[in-house]
Amino acid sequence: MAILDQLGIDYPKIIAQIIVFGLVYLILSKYAFGPVTALLELRRSRIADGEANLEKIKENLSSSQAQAAAALAKANAEANRIVKEASDAAAAIAEQKKQDAVAEAQSIIAKAKEATELERSRVMDELKRDFGRLVIDTTSKVTGKTLGSEDHARLNKEALAQIAL
Amino acid sequence: MIRLTAFLFLLFPILASAAGGGHDSGHGEAEAKHEVSAKALPLLEHTSWAEWLTNSVFVAGLVTLGLLWFFRSAMQRKALIPGPKQNFVELIVEFLYGQVENIVGAKIAPSAFPLLATIFIYVSVSNWFGLLPGVGTIGFSSHVGALHSTAHVATPLLRPGTADMNLTLGIALCSLIAWLFITIREMGVWGTLLHIFGPKGGLKGGLKYALMPIFFIVGLIEVISILFRPMTLSLRLYGNVFAGENLLHTMSSLVKSGNATIDFLSSVLVPLPFYFLEIMVGVLQGMVFALLCAVFIKLSTTHDEDHDEAHEAH
Numbered sequence: 001m002a003i004l005d006q007l008g009i010d011y012p013k014i015i016a017q018i019i020v021f022g023l024v025y026l027i028l029s030k031y032a033f034g035p036v037t038a039l040l041e042l043r044r045s046r047i048a049d050g051e052a053n054l055e056k057i058k059e060n061l062s063s064s065q066a067q068a069a070a071a072l073a074k075a076n077a078e079a080n081r082i083v084k085e086a087s088d089a090a091a092a093i094a095e096q097k098k099q100d101a102v103a104e105a106q107s108i109i110a111k112a113k114e115a116t117e118l119e120r121s122r123v124m125d126e127l128k129r130d131f132g133r134l135v136i137d138t139t140s141k142v143t144g145k146t147l148g149s150e151d152h153a154r155l156n157k158e159a160l161a162q163i164a165l
Numbered sequence: 166m167i168r169l170t171a172f173l174f175l176l177f178p179i180l181a182s183a184a185g186g187g188h189d190s191g192h193g194e195a196e197a198k199h200e201v202s203a204k205a206l207p208l209l210e211h212t213s214w215a216e217w218l219t220n221s222v223f224v225a226g227l228v229t230l231g232l233l234w235f236f237r238s239a240m241q242r243k244a245l246i247p248g249p250k251q252n253f254v255e256l257i258v259e260f261l262y263g264q265v266e267n268i269v270g271a272k273i274a275p276s277a278f279p280l281l282a283t284i285f286i287y288v289s290v291s292n293w294f295g296l297l298p299g300v301g302t303i304g305f306s307s308h309v310g311a312l313h314s315t316a317h318v319a320t321p322l323l324r325p326g327t328a329d330m331n332l333t334l335g336i337a338l339c340s341l342i343a344w345l346f347i348t349i350r351e352m353g354v355w356g357t358l359l360h361i362f363g364p365k366g367g368l369k370g371g372l373k374y375a376l377m378p379i380f381f382i383v384g385l386i387e388v389i390s391i392l393f394r395p396m397t398l399s400l401r402l403y404g405n406v407f408a409g410e411n412l413l414h415t416m417s418s419l420v421k422s423g424n425a426t427i428d429f430l431s432s433v434l435v436p437l438p439f440y441f442l443e444i445m446v447g448v449l450q451g452m453v454f455a456l457l458c459a460v461f462i463k464l465s466t467t468h469d470e471d472h473d474e475a476h477e478a479h
Contacts, residue, residue, distance in 0.1 A: 008204020017335035
């Protein structure tokens with residue numbers, strides 16, 4: 001008992017110190033450890049959720065990228081097909097137009113040739129007439145006699161026979 | 166080693182005095198020898214109903230209020246993005262929880278952590294409180310009477326809580342009760358008894374029954390060692406802190422040249438290295454106390470092979 005007295009060990013003092021320590025325990029448990037561990041757990045779960053969401057977003061992103069790539073490839077193929085069809089159609093139309101143009105040109109040339117021929121024939125007829133009249137007039141003046149219709153016809157015939165081409 | 170030697174050196178006169186049947190109150194003798202009293206002293210000396218209010222209980226109250234104020238202010242506006250104080254508290258709590266979880270395991274950690282963390286924080290802060298200016302040097306003296314400050318006061322107003330056996334013993338008793346509670350909750354009454362007295366090492370057959378008396382005697386020794394735990398825990402902590410108080414006190418008054426200036430400077434400079442030592446010792450002792458309690462819990466809640474097999478059979 002003497003050693004207890006020397007060290008000051010006494011039940012009321014022990015009880016007082018236990019009460020003080022108990023208060024500290026309750027205070028820290030209530031205001032520090034409980035809230036902090038709950039907060040740390042909340043933060044941990046949020047970080048875990050965030051990581052899970054990030055993984056999900058990454059998966060979605062890769063899936064979306066794959067879908068986008070597939071859609072793009074499909075669109076490209078479709079576009080190429082359309083372009084090719086358009087190109088083929090354009091080539092066909094161009095060929096048709098070319099054929100039409102050639103036919104039109106040939107038609108125009110044929111018409112021009114026909115018109116030229118008609119003009120030439122008309123000019124030749126006119127030339128023959130002018131030549132015949134010139135021959136008659138010249139003959140009338142040279143001979144000094146008035147030529148009758150038979151003479152006219154004979155002279156025309158002879159002149160035309162001379163210049164017949 | 167230095168601290169242990171100092172502690173034994175300081176404890177020796179106490180034990181010798183106790184063996185001689187001395188019943189000195191501590192005031193006069195300590196004052197006469199200019200030593201730090203081995204026990205906490207009542208602040209209201211002539212009031213019988215307030216004998217429990219010693220200078221260490223007073224400091225324990227101050228430490229409690231300080232911790233209350235700090236943790237309340239840190240956690241009052243707790244947020245997911247913490248401020249500096251909350252961050253500091255979270256740092257401590259997370260570190261301690263990790264340590265406790267590593268020792269006692271994830272299953273026991275939630276129930277053991279509050280007590281072990283409280284022990285660590287409270288003991289460390291109480292130890293460091295003893296390093297504040299005025300602790301042990303502001304108080305009452307018989308030849309002056311009123312509150313004053315001097316190198317030697319009979320009844321210091323402030324004494325570190327952990328330099329009082331009542332506090333260290335109180336904490337140790339609390340930890341013993343908590344240990345018993347956690348152990349019985351985890352193992353059950355029969356499991357606890359089996360853990361202490363039962364055969365160990367996975368023995369089976371005749372050898373198991375042959376060695377049962379030996380294991381029973383080992384169990385009795387184990388019970389005695391368990392009952393001694395509060396004493397060893399409390400004496401270790403008290404001895405270290407009390408020795409530290411004495412060390413600082415002795416170093417402060419080591420040089421007595423007669424020249425007031427030299428005495429003053431030496432009283433400041435000589436104990437300075439020991440203050441750094443005491444800062445380290447303060448947190449170390451808090452950690453040792455908490456770690457030992459954690460190890461005790463771990464040892465008593467570890468399921469041995471036979472127990473596991475019984476659990477599996479169920």
